[in-house]
């Protein structure tokens with residue numbers, strides 16, 4: 033890459049999870065399940081649940097303020113706000129616009145991005161393009177979810193899996209060879225029915241019938257999604273590396289979407305990385321969808337797992353079906 037080429041990189045990270053913890057023991061009191069089953073099948077021990085007053089934009093707001101502070105950037109400097117979410121406050125206006133208002137980001141354009149649990153990967157890929165194209169200087173990308181609001185708490189096959197949370201990053205041009213090196217975005221709408229919320233849109237507007245039939249909840253074919261996830265995680269990693277002219281041996285740290293520890297371990301084996309170089313938070317937060325990767329990123333930074341110049345690979349998959357990956361050469365913005 034020529035030294036004049038513009039690259040976007042992460043220059044601030046912030047997260048937020050609600051205070052309320054729901055343990056597997058709590059789940060045992062709600063549905064016919066067991067701590068042993070949940071841990072063995074998913075690796076999840078507990079998850080967070082938003083309070084009745086908290087909606088997705090509230091979680092996003094705290095994470096965003098923390099990311100802006102971490103970046104040393106004011107809300108007024110934001111040019112674009114992208115909120116990746118599957119659980120917007122409402123169908124419209126966009127949660128990104130609600131966030132824009134709460135932040136007081138007076139000159140920012142704002143939009144939501146719906147790409148299942150891959151939304152955060154899509155968000156960074158899209159946000160980075162504004163910067164490399166020269167149409168924006170500062171972009172806020174947020175992954176925020178209140179999945180507890182669309183989970184059927186009587187369905188043991190899904191309710192044990194998900195959690196609420198939010199993560200945000202600030203993107204700006206970064207110097208030298210640092211920043212987002214490559215990105216891969218994929219989809220297969222033919223698998224849409226494997227993970228969906230059937231009603232509440234123009235196909236099946238909300239009605240007494242749709243509510244009675246539990247059609248406003250997450251419906252998932254867990255086995256098929258599992259097989260899909262295992263297949264595409266390795267493929268996406270290879271594609272981002274290929275695009276960057278790198279090999280698996282060049283990866284320093286891996287941040288996978290946190291849906292299931294078995295999927296994470298399988299992907300790590302495929303990529304050939306030991307688990308100490310793989311981010312894991314599914315045990316404490318469950319599947320927080322678009323928030324899982326930024327939550328895991330911040331934790332890895334706090335634990336000193338990522339250093340300047342490290343090649344960090346992030347891979348996501350989810351409803352759509354969608355999947356995708358990013359390769360980021362880490363820019364140590366803290367010590368610039």
Ligand code: ACO
Pocket residue numbers: 064065066069070073074148149150188189190192227252253254255256257258261291292319321349350351
């Ligand atoms: N507690 C106890 N038993 C349960 C539970 C539970 N919470 N849930 C299901 N079971 C039972 C089932 O009823 C089934 O019983 P049966 O054999 O008598 O019918 C048995 O356990 C096995 O069920 P499976 O669905 O085959 O279990 P599996 O090993 O596939 O694990 C799981 C289920 C954890 C959902 C797994 O398939 C998985 O993780 N899939 C991927 C899901 C995923 O990643 N989703 C997120 C995608 S990202 C996004 O966009 C949101």
